[in-house]
Amino acid sequence: MRKLRILDFDIENRPLSYLGQDYTTAEITAIAWCFDGEPATMTCVLLGRDDPEQMLREFVKRYDAADMVTGHYIRMHDLPIINGALVERGLPCLADKLTCDTKLDLVKKGPVISASQENLCAMLGLRKPKVHMNTVMWREANRLTPAGLKLTAERAIGDVLQHMELRHALVARDLLSEPKTWRP
Amino acid sequence: MRGEIEQQLANRLKVLRAAIRLKHSIAADEELNRLLDEEKKKFLKQVQQGKLPAPLDTGKLTGA
Numbered sequence: 001m002r003k004l005r006i007l008d009f010d011i012e013n014r015p016l017s018y019l020g021q022d023y024t025t026a027e028i029t030a031i032a033w034c035f036d037g038e039p040a041t042m043t044c045v046l047l048g049r050d051d052p053e054q055m056l057r058e059f060v061k062r063y064d065a066a067d068m069v070t071g072h073y074i075r076m077h078d079l080p081i082i083n084g085a086l087v088e089r090g091l092p093c094l095a096d097k098l099t100c101d102t103k104l105d106l107v108k109k110g111p112v113i114s115a116s117q118e119n120l121c122a123m124l125g126l127r128k129p130k131v132h133m134n135t136v137m138w139r140e141a142n143r144l145t146p147a148g149l150k151l152t153a154e155r156a157i158g159d160v161l162q163h164m165e166l167r168h169a170l171v172a173r174d175l176l177s178e179p180k181t182w183r184p
Numbered sequence: 185m186r187g188e189i190e191q192q193l194a195n196r197l198k199v200l201r202a203a204i205r206l207k208h209s210i211a212a213d214e215e216l217n218r219l220l221d222e223e224k225k226k227f228l229k230q231v232q233q234g235k236l237p238a239p240l241d242t243g244k245l246t247g248a
Contacts, residue, residue: 001230001235001236001237001238002235002236002238003234003235003236004231004234004235004236005234006234036234037234067236068231098231100232171229171232171233174229176232178224178225178228179228179231179232
């Protein structure tokens, strides 16, 4: 039996330009990550404090070191956005990776319960709180002011901490389907 | 060239051989479908828990 390294992560992003109508392009403002069972590895890189290319490189190092990555809606949101940012900067794409997506891999539930991270945690009686942000706080965060950077970091780290607890609870209750390989 | 009796015997043995092979093949498929599905679920559950199970021992499995 070998212990697997599972990387739990989350990104925050802000709109950067209009695509057409109300659609916007995304720019990563933070990436928080932590290896499951290794709390000392919790890290958060921030746009406005850290070099944007270095943020991506630091994340990719951990991504490559992981046997599996996990997060909420990562296959449809976080991973494509990170890969897009890599492409934009002329860096290599992410490698194929085994993923556990706690939104997309949740057992079928119909329109009975909400699959948001916060609602799942509440339903399962978990303790780690969601770090809430209102529009004023998001605007501060996305302006990359010192106070805004602090908010973004708290939000991203809070989401990773909450997600680690959520994934453990879902696995223990057999509420997740098999992990799936994500390909960029 | 075979005589009729020799040919009849050869045909009979051929049919019997095919029937026995088919019987065991169907039984093997049924067992495999059940076992592989169970093993896949067990393996992936361990992966979700952050553990990579040790490889299976062919000798132990076949009783050798």
